[in-house]
Amino acid sequence: MPSRTRSVAPGAALATAVALLSPAGAYAAPGPAPAPGPSASGPSAPRSSASGPSASDPSASVPGGGPWTAAPAPGGEARPSAQDRPYFYLEGVPGAVLDDRLSLTNPGGSAVTLRLRGGPAGAGGWIATAGKEVRVPPRTRAAVPFTVTVPRDATPGDHPAALVAEGDGRTATVPVHLRVTGPVLAALSVEDVTVERRGSAAVIRYALVNRGNTTLTPRLAVDADGLFGPALRRAARTLPVTLPPGRRVPLTEPWPDPPALDSVNVRLTATAPGGARGTAAASYTAVPWSAAALPPAGLLAGAALWRVRRRRRAAGLRQGSPAAEAPQGPPQESYAASGTGARAGADA
Template sequence: MPPPTTGRAVRLALAVLLCALAAPPAAAAALRTPSPAKDAAWTARPAGSGAGGEAGRPYFYLEGAPGSVLQDRLSVTNPGPSPVTVRLRGTGGPGAASAPGTGPGAWLRAAATEVTVPARTRADVPFTVTVPAGAVPGDRSGAIAVRGGARSVEVGLRLRIGGPAVAALTVEDVTVSGRTIHYTLVNRGNTVLAPEIAVRADGLFGTLLRREARALPVRLRPGQRLGLTEPWRDTPALDSTTVRLRVTAAGDAHGEATAHAVFVPWAPLTGGALLLLAAVAIGAYAYRRPPGRPARRGRPGPGDDRSARDQQHSGTRHSAQAGAES
């Protein structure tokens, strides 16, 4: 029987042997596992101003006066093993607060609209945003759309144009149709507005509708036109009314407009008018041909003319004979 020391040594040697046998497959499996960086997709974000400086910017932010040219850089990183070709263009971006063709996306010019980024490389693409000389001061938003293969990324771009802020709005195209008031709000300023509306309608005998100012669930961008409606369920059956809308917003922006509406119960009036016309027609017919009156004779024919002439001659002869006897 081997001593206890020898048995422990044998067991230790077997454990080491088993570890050695299990190590190569584990190592091979590790080699076969792809690197996360190796399989990661390309990315696009604002470039930093220095080594690791502003790489964490979530979007571009530029500020300048009308007529200025603003510059920045877009960074496209390709961690994969193959080159990637991407295309760049300016867009309005999600939730952009500017009309098509009037925001920073339309004013953007990249140094290259198509860029090929080598494997495991980062490329910085310069671009400029030229603010038109007649641009209205205020905030604008857009994006840089980057597309490569089946992947598409939008990097936000926010622009603040310097100058005095002007808040102005108007109410237009007020009409009443059925039980609904239609109107259009227009932002005439250069700031985003959150409007409030007050409604009043007056008839011939007093106020028919009165609603105090309340916030509308909309936000008006500079230059935006928005058609809205206001319900009016208790419209009068017969009245002539004046509807007045007053809209206000922060910055002393306000607008007011009126419309006139006439409410007539057309169904009863139409039925009454038809009955009246029928009565008038019946009365006229009865007046022209009363009961017991013989029908009017037609025009006399040739025989009737001859009979009339014979009667006339006979009357003449009788008159002559009476004169001779006298």
């Protein structure tokens, strides 16, 4: 995993000193600097010092040019780079105090004052930085300690958070992936499935909800069966979304060639690593306006005839026959959605 975990024994104090080294000499953030508590992962975070930064909290001169940046601090004396951690990863039991360092780089020719806070709501409130404001001299990189205090009643699982730095007209957000150790539950549900017409095509609307306590990367399969056989088969594929615990995300599936005359049941099945699985269905009836007054037997006969003609047209297109020039599809139709997880109604 491209990250590291550092932990502090429960009840450890926050390190409030930040050492900043500029080309002209050392700079210490203003204010008192009480000594931090003991660390289970190594020495305590350093205090600010007029003689310069310590090896465990390096600050260094950086080339000039470009705006300031924020990123997870690398280990040792290394400078932050694209190959370093793209985010923080911290893990601990309820009641633990976890610590790490945020690297602030100012390559410009003027000092910048940056405001620091945790975000968003929820686990973002567990974050405390060494200072709410940090002044970074020109051409300087500063390592700012911070802690994450896990509440004793925190539920096991993933708790997404972030460190936010603001200043000089810019905002930078560094993700904090926090996991509270304990039993992990992967659970997923599919809700509010509906089918809506869009011209000659249709769209399937639905929502995915993470009902567990671990972050999910879901996969989705779509099946639709009508009175005359399968109408849609879409194999499971990974969706371009990430679901943190408790998150609800509305999504859509395009359906470019739905049947024009049929009663169809659409079923969505979502899965995710860890055994998460959810399914929901919706039914809709596609009826051309010209056929709306026909009796049920007439509708069935018309649907069968339409399906036969559709297959013949498809065969003609594949073989390059004159059937390719045949009129495309029946007249205007309407879709009425209903069933499990769907809202009943007609969309003309």
